Amino acid sequence: MDMRLIGTLSLVWLFMATAALAQSDNASVVDRNGNPLERGQEYYIRPAITDSGGRFTLINRTESCPLYAGQENTDSPEGLPVTFEPFAEEDDTVKVNRDFKLTFSAATTCIMSTTWMLGQNDTQSGRRLIVTGDDGGYGNYFRIVQAQFSGIYNIQWCPTQVCPTCRFLCGTVGNLRENGKLLLALDGSVLPVVFERA
Ligand SMILES: *[C@@H]1O[C@H](CO)[C@@H](O)[C@H](O)[C@H]1NC(C)=O
Ligand SMILES: *[C@@H]1O[C@H](CO)[C@@H](O)[C@H](O)[C@H]1NC(C)=O
Numbered sequence: 400m401d402m403r404l405i406g407t408l409s410l411v412w413l414f415m416a417t418a419a420l421a422q423s424d425n426a427s428v429v430d431r432n433g434n435p436l437e438r439g440q441e442y443y444i445r446p447a448i449t450d451s452g453g454r455f456t457l458i459n460r461t462e463s464c465p466l467y468a469g470q471e472n473t474d475s476p477e478g479l480p481v482t483f484e485p486f487a488e489e490d491d492t493v494k495v496n497r498d499f500k501l502t503f504s505a506a507t508t509c510i511m512s513t514t515w516m517l518g519q520n521d522t523q524s525g526r527r528l529i530v531t532g533d534d535g536g537y538g539n540y541f542r543i544v545q546a547q548f549s550g551i552y553n554i555q556w557c558p559t560q561v562c563p564t565c566r567f568l569c570g571t572v573g574n575l576r577e578n579g580k581l582l583l584a585l586d587g588s589v590l591p592v593v594f595e596r597a
């Protein structure tokens with residue numbers, strides 16, 4: 400075989416091996432019992448720290464639709480579970496730094512999807528809220544990153560797996576209080592979370 404061809408082939412092989420390695424590098428996100436979050440299973444999301452509100456749930460921010468992603472006011476057994484749908488079809492668990500869609504398991508009076516979606520910049524707070532709906536684009540893809548302690552995570556919007564060449568104004572999910580309701584929002588306080596199998 401031609402030396403140049405061998406060189407090219409081994410480069411291709413090296414590239415494929417590195418790509419495979421980079422993917423297997425991604426640790427699975429684990430719930431409070433240390434089990435990987437599975438595609439399609441229901442999990443509650445709640446703050447990892449006390450006095451930061453309760454489990455995640457749908458919030459009716461206004462009289463009309465859509466519903467927003469938010470939290471119960473208190474650390475009660477209320478709230479709605481979510482299911483995860485990793486972007487990579489071969490991922491049957493949720494892995495850190497990889498994109499997925501997440502959807503509240505709930506039927507609502509709003510005839511629309513309960514999938515999380517990045518909302519517009521809210522004029523009052525100057526923060527981007529998390530609303531529900533399906534924009535068929537990048538707005539529905541979130542990811543989980545490892546926080547300072549094992550088993551504790553942050554949720555981000557930064558869909559660079561879905562679009563590696565895009566430049567996003569990425570953000571981490573925190574909360575804000577509006578009219579006695581806790582809403583999820585980027586661009587401010589950051590809320591570390593844990594996951595509980597429903
Ligand atoms: C995890 O996956 C993402 C997207 O596929 C990739 O950019 C990243 O380098 C991977 N590795 C780690 C260690 O997070
Ligand atoms: C909105 O939420 C309030 C309190 O959580 C509830 O009383 C009201 O019925 C809800 N409205 C709609 C349209 O779901």
Ligand SMILES: *[C@@H]1O[C@H](CO)[C@@H](O)[C@H](O)[C@H]1NC(C)=O
Nearest residue numbers: 520521522525526527568586
């Ligand atoms: C949202 O709007 C505020 C003020 O209007 C601005 O300061 C902030 O940079 C905006 N944030 C984003 C993510 O566009």
